[in-house]
Amino acid sequence: MAKKRVHEIAKAEGLSSKELLTVLKAAGVEAKAAASSVEEADAARAIAAARGNGTPAAAPAQAAPAKAETAVKPAANPAPQAAPARQQANAPAAEAAAQAPQAAAGSAPQSQAKAGGPKASTKPVRPAGSPGGGGGGGGGAKKRRVVIDSQAARRDQMGGPPPQRPPRRRGGRRRRPLLEEPPAKPDTPVEPEATKVNSGATVREVGEALGLAPAEVIKKLMMMGEMATLTQTLTDDSIKAIADEYDRKIEIVRAADEEPQEPEFDDADEDLVERPPVVTIMGHVDHGKTSLLDAIRETEVAAGEAGGITQHIGAYQVHHGEKTITFLDTPGHAAFTAMRARGAKVTDVVVVVVAADDGVMPQTKEAIDHARAADVPMLIAVNKIDKEGANPEKVKTELASEGITPEDWGGDTLFCEVSAKTHQGLDELLESILLVTELEELEANPDAPASGNVIESQLDPGRGPVVTVLVQRGTLGVGDSLVAGPQWGRVRAMHDFKGEVVEAAVPGMPVEVLGFDGVADAGEFVQAVENDRRARQLAQERADRLQREALARRNARKVSLDEVFARAQAGDIKELNIVLKADVAGSLEALQDELAKVPQERVAINIIHSQTGGINESDVMLASASDAIIIGFNVRPL
Incomplete structure (x- = not known):
């Protein structure tokens, strides 16, 4: 049976790719993404079942509630009539039930006794607690006995209690929380919240945050061997040391990590509209990133750049059918690694460009590592397929060794063969971008503060x-x-x-x-x-904070591996990102194997980038952007 992609079947059936994926998953058909291929027959059966062609299975589910309703409704009305029948069958219960209507209504007809049976049992309960409820003391005592007997009879009959149980249940539910609340009170004393202290705070500010006199803070610093004045900025380590001396829990807030004071705005579903996806193009130098984007935009940008290499990040918009796509053109040269890392933070999809005649290069691996670190979906554009010596299969094989498996090989990564020179495959590339972003449901509120x-x-x-x-x-x-x-x-x-x-x-x-x-x-x-x-x-305020942090960093020492280990022991680090460099490939593989054997119960080890060669500025930038440490084996910084 022929196979088709999920998005093709969805388009033919008038469904979105996400809806069809949900239908296939419910039917047990394996499909990972919109570009996955499935059997047409399996998809047809799944769609038919979802649209209600399997009505025989759904009919009993609809008929069952109807039967339940017909069974419940008659049972609600004859309940008072069934009670006398049970009373005649049980002599003790019948006598107890007969005394109650006689005391309440005298010689009332049996029909009135049947209709007022539950009411007659409740009436003696009210005067039982009041002195004027009965004609005399003996009558009051008899009524109390009748009430007790009627309650016992009703427990045996199971017919009278249902109308009276709901109020008792409500009363019980109201009382239970009162009984359960006291045990919860001992749990209320939670650890005090950490006091927030700005990074680079002065001695006075640290004292105010911890509720200490500035002189006390200066005294503690002198005991630790550090001389400080009232207005001197302190390092983060000094602030933590003072807090530890007084058993205070603090949190160092840095200006770079602090979230901006974005105005809160509750976006209603009707206010959200679809927004264009933001796509970042990455890859090795001279693999044709800007030329590919130039072919898409049909403008001449690459010709006006020095040396044909992108010197800055450009942002452009392209229309494909009724959709709009925003592209970020990040530089491909190694000197601009920090700019490329920044581009991955604001993007929805990363397109990694690989030349078909050159294959996977070092900066190609860096681009893949940046996309993975940012947790962004990835597409592979195999460029220059029109050139002699182009070998797209070689590119797929090399990327498969990096953990990027093509979709036609059973993976979940889309590969598009394109040519920036002949414009071959550009429509397929744009269509693939829209397919990947369709599942993300990119929406925004245009009426919110910008x-x-x-x-x-x-x-x-x-x-x-x-x-x-x-x-x-x-x-x-x-x-x-x-x-x-x-x-x-x-x-x-x-x-x-x-x-x-x-x-x-x-x-x-x-x-x-x-x-x-x-x-x-x-x-x-x-x-x-x-x-x-x-x-x-x-x-x-932000400028002042940054200036104080810069002053504090001048006296701060670099973080050592011992401090990283101490933070891991304290539970401050849940995942340790590592950039691994070695002199030869054999040493690199041995290091990766040894790190994989390290127990990871407390801290998970994540190697975000590994490569042979010296430690360069690109490695430092990647480690800084990912909060990683660099481990080098038999190498030196370049």
């Missing part, structure tokens, strides 16, 4: 600071007050990637913003605030 990230920034001699912002939420307009780290400004003008003036930028749209007071750092979070005064205040 926020996004800085993609790049530069100081233009004629226009001043120019900041490229990728809007991810809300709508950015001219006149909005923005803050990005220690920089702030008011939007004076905005231009799209074509250089055209725009008045508003919606989610997923990259724009050049004019109006910042300085060049913002790439990767900074950008948010719109209510006015310029608030923006200036937030930027100044």
Whole structure:
């Protein structure tokens, strides 16, 4: 039987790929992604079952509730009639039940006794606790006995209690929490929350945070062999040491790690709209990344760049049918590894470009490691298939050894064979990007306060600071007050990637913003605030924090492996990222095997990048972006 891809069957049946994947999973048909291939017959059976062709199996499920209803309804009405029949069958119960209606209604007809049976049993209960309920003392005693007997009779009959049990159950449920709450009180004393202390705080600020006099803090520092003044900034280690002396739990808050004060906004489902996916193109130098993007955009960008190598990150938008895709063109040269790592943090999909005539190269592996570290879906674009000596199968084999298995080999990674020169396979590449992002359900609220990230920034001699912002939420307009780290400004003008003036930028749209007071750092979070005064205040606070942290780092010593081990023992580290370098491939494999044998009950070891050769700046940048340590065997820094 012929096989078809999931998205092709979904398109033919008028379903989304995600819906069809759910249907196939429920039917037991294995399909990992929208590009997976399945048997047409299996898919047809799964769709038919989901659409209700298996109605014989569903009919009893609908008929069962109807039967249950018909059985319950008659049982609710004859219940009072069934009680006398049971009373006649049980003589003691009948006598007890007969005394109650006689005391309450005298010589009432049997029909009235049947209808008022439950009421007659409840009436004596009310006067039982009141002195005026009965005619005399003896009558009151008899009524109490009748109540007790009637309760016993009702327990045996199981007919009268149902109308009276719900109030008793409600009363029981109200009382049980009162009885269960006291045991929960001993659990309420939880560990006190950690006191937040800013990194680079002064002696005075540390004392205020811990509730200590500054003189006491200075005294402790002197006892530890450190001299400090009232306004001197302290290192993070010194702050932790003081807190440990007083058995205080603290949390060091750094300006770079602190989340910006983004305005809270509850997005309703009806307010969310689909936003374009953000795609980052990565790969080895001269493998045709910019040429491929140039072929997609049909503009001449690569020709105007020095040496044909991308010198900055560009953001562009491409229309494919009714969809829009935003591309980030990260540099491919090793000197721009930090910029490429930044691009992976704001992207939804990574397209790794590999030349068909060159194969997998060192920077190709780095791009794959960056995408994995950012937990971003990946696509492989095998470029230059029109050249002589192109061997796409060799590329697949080399990538399979790196853990990237093609979809047609049973994996879950899409491979697209393209040519930037002849434009071959470009439509398939764009279609594959949309397939991968369809399952992510990328949505944003255009009516929320604008926020996004800085993609790049530069100081233009004629226009001043120019900041490229990728809007991810809300709508950015001219006149909005923005803050990005220690920089702030008011939007004076905005231009799209074509250089055209725009008045508003919606989610997923990259724009050049004019109006910042300085060049913002790439990767900074950008948010719109209510006015310029608030923006200036937030930027100044952030600048002061960064300055104090820089002063504190001057006296701070580097983190050693002993401190990493101590943090792991304390439970502060759950996963240890490692960048592994060795002189030869044999040593590298031996190190990987030995690290895999290390017990990982407390801390999981994750090798994010391994390669032969010396430790270079690219390795340091990757380790810094991933909070990793670098282990080198028989190598030295380059």
